[in-house]
Amino acid sequence: MAAHKIKIAARLRPRLENELDDGGIQITHTPSGPSCISVPNPRDISQVFNFPFTSCYDQSSVQEDIFEQDVRPLIDVVYSGVTVTIFAYGVTSSGKTHTMQGTKAQPGVIPRVVKAMFLQKDALERSSVELAVSYMEIYKDEVYDLLVNRETAPKLPVRENDAGQVFVANLTSLPLASVEEFDTIYSHASRHRSVGATNLNNASSRSHAVLTIEVTMTDSAAQKTLTGKINLVDLAGSENNKLTGNDPTRMAESAAINKSLSVLGQVVHALNQGASRIPYRNSKLTRILQDALGGSSVGLLICNLAPGTKFRQDTLNTLNFAVRTKNVENRPVINERDNRPQTKAHFAAIQPPPPKLAPAVLQSIPIHATSSTAATNAAAGPSRGPRPSRVPRISGVGTGLIPPLTAAARTRSRPSSSAAILEKSETLVQLTDKEIDERIARAVEAEVARRLKEREDKEEQMRLQQEKENLALKEKQAAEVENEKRQLRAEHRLPPGVLTPLLTRHRDLDDQLQARLAELEEKYERSNKELQLADVLSPASKKKTGRAYVALARAHSEKGDLQVALDLYRRAETYVPDNIKLRERVLEIEWALKNGKDFVPSPKKQRKPRGQKRKVAALALSRAREEGPSMGSAGQGLMGQGSVDEVEHGSEEEVTSGSGLALGHIKEEYEGDAIVLETLPKRSRCEVKMEY
Numbered sequence: 171m172a173a174h175k176i177k178i179a180a181r182l183r184p185r186l187e188n189e190l191d192d193g194g195i196q197i198t199h200t201p202s203g204p205s206c207i208s209v210p211n212p213r214d215i216s217q218v219f220n221f222p223f224t225s226c227y228d229q230s231s232v233q234e235d236i237f238e239q240d241v242r243p244l245i246d247v248v249y250s251g252v253t254v255t256i257f258a259y260g261v262t263s264s265g266k267t268h269t270m271q272g273t274k275a276q277p278g279v280i281p282r283v284v285k286a287m288f289l290q291k292d293a294l295e296r297s298s299v300e301l302a303v304s305y306m307e308i309y310k311d312e313v314y315d316l317l318v319n320r321e322t323a324p325k326l327p328v329r330e331n332d333a334g335q336v337f338v339a340n341l342t343s344l345p346l347a348s349v350e351e352f353d354t355i356y357s358h359a360s361r362h363r364s365v366g367a368t369n370l371n372n373a374s375s376r377s378h379a380v381l382t383i384e385v386t387m388t389d390s391a392a393q394k395t396l397t398g399k400i401n402l403v404d405l406a407g408s409e410n411n412k413l414t415g416n417d418p419t420r421m422a423e424s425a426a427i428n429k430s431l432s433v434l435g436q437v438v439h440a441l442n443q444g445a446s447r448i449p450y451r452n453s454k455l456t457r458i459l460q461d462a463l464g465g466s467s468v469g470l471l472i473c474n475l476a477p478g479t480k481f482r483q484d485t486l487n488t489l490n491f492a493v494r495t496k497n498v499e500n501r502p503v504i505n506e507r508d509n510r511p512q513t514k515a516h517f518a519a520i521q522p523p524p525p526k527l528a529p530a531v532l533q534s535i536p537i538h539a540t541s542s543t544a545a546t547n548a549a550a551g552p553s554r555g556p557r558p559s560r561v562p563r564i565s566g567v568g569t570g571l572i573p574p575l576t577a578a579a580r581t582r583s584r585p586s587s588s589a590a591i592l593e594k595s596e597t598l599v600q601l602t603d604k605e606i607d608e609r610i611a612r613a614v615e616a617e618v619a620r621r622l623k624e625r626e627d628k629e630e631q632m633r634l635q636q637e638k639e640n641l642a643l644k645e646k647q648a649a650e651v652e653n654e655k656r657q658l659r660a661e662h663r664l665p666p667g668v669l670t671p672l673l674t675r676h677r678d679l680d681d682q683l684q685a686r687l688a689e690l691e692e693k694y695e696r697s698n699k700e701l702q703l704a705d706v707l708s709p710a711s712k713k714k715t716g717r718a719y720v721a722l723a724r725a726h727s728e729k730g731d732l733q734v735a736l737d738l739y740r741r742a743e744t745y746v747p748d749n750i751k752l753r754e755r756v757l758e759i760e761w762a763l764k765n766g767k768d769f770v771p772s773p774k775k776q777r778k779p780r781g782q783k784r785k786v787a788a789l790a791l792s793r794a795r796e797e798g799p800s801m802g803s804a805g806q807g808l809m810g811q812g813s814v815d816e817v818e819h820g821s822e823e824e825v826t827s828g829s830g831l832a833l834g835h836i837k838e839e840y841e842g843d844a845i846v847l848e849t850l851p852k853r854s855r856c857e858v859k860m861e862y
């Protein structure tokens with residue numbers, strides 16, 4: 171929230187007649203920087219205190235200077251709906267009243283402000299602009315209305331509304347139609363102000379006077395009302411009773427003045443310290459000026475200085491107060507009121523509009539627009555926070571000596587739209603209670619519906635926004651992942667051509683593997699087939715079958731047909747898998763085939779004489795028969811020994827035991843040749859010694 175420090179302007183009045191001025195107070199101006207007031211220490215004139223301020227007016231300055239430089243810019247602020255407070259501070263007879271009120275020849279801030287306010291009003295094209303004035307004094311810590319008969323004027327209470335705004339109850343507020351009208355009112359009211367003669371000032375103010383010009387701007391189209399105010403405060407001067415020579419009455423006044431000014435100093439000090447409690451309530455003056463000191467108004471403090479040597483210490487006190495005050499920050503707000511039909515308070519959904527910050531016009535006025543810190547603002551306490559836009563209208567109740575403006579005069583001052591508002595209110599008066607209730611209910615319903623719709627729209631917007639953000643996030647993440655992948659690929663990419671030999675080799679290996687696999691499959695199928703066949707044969711038949719294959723294989727190998735021989739040897743292996751010699755033969759032929767070498771089979775062993783063999787076999791067989799079923803394996807072994815002849819390739823012959831018994835037939839065709847082997851009718855062990 172934008173904060174504005176109170177602006178300080180220091181004005182040194184000219185030397186008065188019979189006044190001793192040593193010329194010790196000096197004001198220097200620098201073109202680019204701030205002006206500076208130099209004041210010698212009354213106790214040690216060799217010591218000089220310097221006070222830099224942005225606005226310093228020396229003895230030659232005139233009323234117009236201070237108005238044009240420091241006050242006129244604030245008129246725009248008032249018309250933007252902000253409260254402005256200008257107060258003149260200084261020791262008695264330092265020129266506060268002269269500065270604020272002035273004379274007919276040299277009008278001060280107050281008449282110039284009123285004139286400027288009317289000029290501004292005429293320049294505006296708003297539907298309704300109304301000016302009003304109120305004027306009060308704080309005399310011995312009591313508030314009196316200066317627009318009513320002073321003799322019978324009651325003490326007015328200072329109150330605070332729910333929004334924390336301090337106001338003087340029952341204070342008269344008179345509408346102003348023209349500058350002339352104001353002059354009349356003001357001159358009458360000023361006569362009522364408590365003024366008394368002291369040794370230092372023939373017309374010394376014995377009270378603090380607060381004149382307020384309020385401007386109310388109603389925009390009938392927008393149904394809004396802006397209220398700007400300017401408080402023009404002429405403080406009573408601090409007094410040194412030794413110098414003022416006050417009588418008991420003046421002493422009492424002086425005590426009250428000094429006390430209230432002391433509280434003012436305490437408030438400023440507390441604000442500077444960031445105290446949790448600001449002693450606004452310790453005097454009526456500070457309560458009424460609460461809004462100007464750390465509140466929501468824009469402030470200008472005019473420090474009036476007297477050049478006389480007898481005021482030197484008071485001058486220093488005034489300047490020290492100014493230094494402390496210039497650090498006080500206010501938070502101006504726009505006092506705006508919504509004139510649309512208001513909803514009932516119990517509708518929780520309906521919130522009062524937040525206070526608006528002062529407009530850009532505040533930025534343009536030459537006040538200390540410093541960058542206030544949140545910490546400072548927080549420390550300032552809740553009572554100095556922004557105020558709601560509702561501004562209580564100070565009550566106009568009171569019987570003023572000044573007669574109120576005539577109805578005709580008021581009508582003249584109001585534009586036609588104002589009349590339209592009146593007509594509207596009159597129309598409402600003619601409605602029955604039921605009709606009014608219905609209208610209010612409809613308005614409330616419409617308002618609630620509108621706000622609900624607003625909320626829904628807002629939620630929908632937020633949802634869409636969220637979705638959009640989520641989508642964007644996902645896309646971003648996906649893009650990042652893709653990017654990472656791309657980078658990884660780029661990092662691991664091989665130069666072109668590196669893989670070609672590997673792939674070629676791989677293809678060759680693949681071909682070899684395929685061929686080997688086909689071979690193995692074929693072998694497996696064949697072996698499987700052979701094994702199935704072998705399973706049904708008796709061991710003796712297996713041996714015989716094996717021998718038959720061996721014989722065929724041998725025949726082929728002798729012919730040089732190694733592949734066929736190898737195939738036949740393998741088949742023979744199926745029937746006699748444990749035969750090592752057969753295994754060796756297979757390996758030898760495989761090696762020969764693979765390496766393109768010739769295979770020279772080992773010479774066939776000479777067979778024993780046939781008769782002897784048969785004789786042995788017949789002997790063994792007869793012995794087995796004699797032993798019958800009790801014959802052991804040895805007998806069975808004898809029975810089959812030497813009983814299987816090598817089968818000639820392409821022949822079909824009956825395989826018999828040594829005793830001439832038929833052993834059964836197995837017939838298999840091989841490349842057009844057929845071998846027939848017969849199974850034994852009875853299972854018996856038969857050992858066959860095979861030669862290859």
Ligand SMILES: Nc1ncnc2c1ncn2[C@@H]1O[C@H](COP(=O)(O)OP(=O)(O)OP(=O)(O)O)[C@@H](O)[C@H]1O
Pocket residue numbers: 182183184186260261262263264265266267268269371373374375376405406407408474
């Ligand atoms: N700038 C000025 N030029 C000429 N005369 C001035 C100026 N300022 C003040 N004076 C005169 O000085 C005298 C005291 O001024 P004024 O009454 O304004 O003082 P004050 O601060 O209001 O005093 P008090 O606090 O007692 O009311 C008056 O006679 C006034 O005309």
